[in-house]
Amino acid sequence: MTETLTIARVGGQGDGIAETPAGPVFAPLTLPGETVRAVVRDGRAEAVEIVVASPERVVPVSPHYGDCGGCSLQHWAAGPYLEWKREQVRLALARERIEAEVEPTVAVPPGTRRRLALHARRGEDGRVLLGFKARKSWRLVEVRVCPVADPRLVAALPALSRVAEAFLEHPKSAPTLHVTWTLTGLDVDVTGVERRSGGLSRDAQMRAIEAATAADLARLSLAGETLVMSRQPVVTFGAATVPLPPGGFLQAVPEAEAAMVSRTVGAVRGARKIADLFCGAGTFTFPLATLAPVLAADASAAGIAALRAGMGTAKGLKPITAEARDLFRRPLAPYDLRGCDAIVLDPPRAGAMEQTLQVAQTRAGTVVYVSCNPVTFARDARGLIDAGFRLERVTPVDQFLWSAHVELVGVFRR
Template identity: 85%
Template sequence: MTETLTIARVGGQGDGIADTPDGPVFAPLTLPGEVVRGEVRDGRLEAVEIVTASPDRIAPVSLHYGDCGGCSLQHWANGPYLDWKRDQVRLALAREGIETEIEAAVAVPSASRRRLALHARRGEDGRVALGFKARKSWRLVEVTACPVAHPRLVEALPALARIAEAFLEHPKSAPTLHVTLTLTGLDIDVTGVERRSGGLSGDAQMRAIRAAAGADVARLSLAGDTLMMERQPTIAFGTATVPLPPGGFLQAVPEAEAAMVQRAVEAVQGAKKIADLFCGAGAFTFPLAAVAPVLAADASAAGIAALKAGMGSARGLKPITAEARDLFRRPLAPYDLRGCDAVVMDPPRAGAVEQTRQLPGTKAAVVVGVSCNPVTFARDARILIEGGFRLERVTPVDQFLWSAHVELVGIFRR
């Protein structure tokens, strides 16, 4: 049965929501105030037709809009779109009973993402297709252009498809190419290759290596194991040049990373010693070391090794001590953090309950929380607040343009 509904708001996953007597109905690619028509099935509106468009609706810029599962909010004008992201942070904090100043969301430019995860599949015609998953589906949408990706990544798509062909050797393989644009060229780590049958054959490995060499790829690896390396992929963190480990974590957009680092560095001015927890390869560590000595810790031994390797390239910094340590199972206790009067934390999406619980017992006067999940950030913030900290302000960062994803930086003080 066809129904006509009015969209009341956009939910946390980016879908429009219409309130009905039978409960909320989710309508993809719609905006607040729009009148829409379609078939309601299991609480979702399908085959959505826009009857009355919002004045905030703009023309999408992607050729794959509506089919590709990414960039699902590019039909929304920039002002209200960024206001919505800011509001997602407010709502997450409100659920924990937290009120604070929430700054305007930091925007990032299009064509700026330096990291992509590209799925590869072989079509019925035998041709290799490379792209992203469709909305609410495992179906692959072949991508020929991407408005959020750096132009060098877009230009490389045909060559990346040729590289992917070798990893489709086994019919059960569903390879994903994790492609990073580094200072020395493209770094590609491939996951999703069938291993139970013996893994990638030597012949397939050689085909992949030849294709990567022909595309002037800096490094090609399979689930973290290097297959070929023409040049060491490197990244600049502050004044340091750091060798990126295969498959290592890196913020997706340099402008977003810079905005978060700037706020962290400003917050810890005057500190005598800083702890950088969940430090990765040192995105925050090296800029923080311009302020004070840094104790850096992360579970990734490869990330810590990369950080240490980058120390030799940096000049004019305070001493850095780096340790590979699982901060979920072995959080740094107040004794381990003695002397640290500032702490910066950038945990994974799950947050950092165990480590956060240790901080009220330290001498830290300021804690900077960097998060890619406002919900777990708010949960951890409640722990700090109950331990004697005040959440001074939060800055949302729109690192993943036109998506429902929100990153943030929060500043806590005693």
């Protein structure tokens, strides 16, 4: 049955929410204050028709908007959109009874994302389709343009489709191309290839290598194992040039990375020794080492190896000690962190509860927590606050433009 709904707010996943006698109804691609007509099933609005549009609604810039699942908030004007992201951080903190200054959201421009995860499927006509999943669906939306992506990634889409074809050898394969623009060209790591029947055949590997060579990829790898490398993919962290491991983690947008690094470095200035936990290949390590000696730790042995390789490329840095260690199973204890008067954490979405509890017992006066999940950040912040820290300020960062995803930098002082 078709119902008329008034959208009250936008929820944490980016859908508009209408309050009804039967409970909340989630309406995708709507804005606060809008009146819409929709078919409501199980608390979700389908076939949504905008009756009265919000003055904050703008014309989406992507031809794939509404079908592609990647940009659920592209129809929202920049000001209220960025303020909504700020509010998501405030709400996460409030659930843990935390009050702190939440700064305005740091915006990033379109056309700057250097990492994409592109799904490959074979269409009904036999063509290789490359793109993103549709909203709330496994269906693939073929993408020919992408306003959030670096134009060099968009220009490579036809060549990447030819590379993907070799990985569709088995009917059960659902390959994803993790594409990264580096200083030496495109780095592509492919996952999702069916392995139970023996994995990619030698013939398919050769076809993939030939396509990668024709596309002038810097490197092509399969689930972290290099198939062909014409040039070592490298990135810069501070003054260091670092070889990126196959499938290695890298912040998606250089401008967002720069904003997070500058705030982190500014917060620990004056420290005598700094710990950089969940350090990856050194995103924060090298800028921090311009200030003081750094103890760096991460579970990725490949990331630590890359960090060590980068240590010889920069001059004027303070000593860096790097250790491969699973900080979830074996968090660094106060004894391991002795002498560190500033500690930086940049964990994955699950947060770092066990490591945070150990940090709380140290004598460090400053903790900087970089997070890609306000909910787990707030949970871990509660532990630090209970141990005597004060959350001085939080800066949201809009790394993933027009999505519901929020990143942040939180600064704690004892």
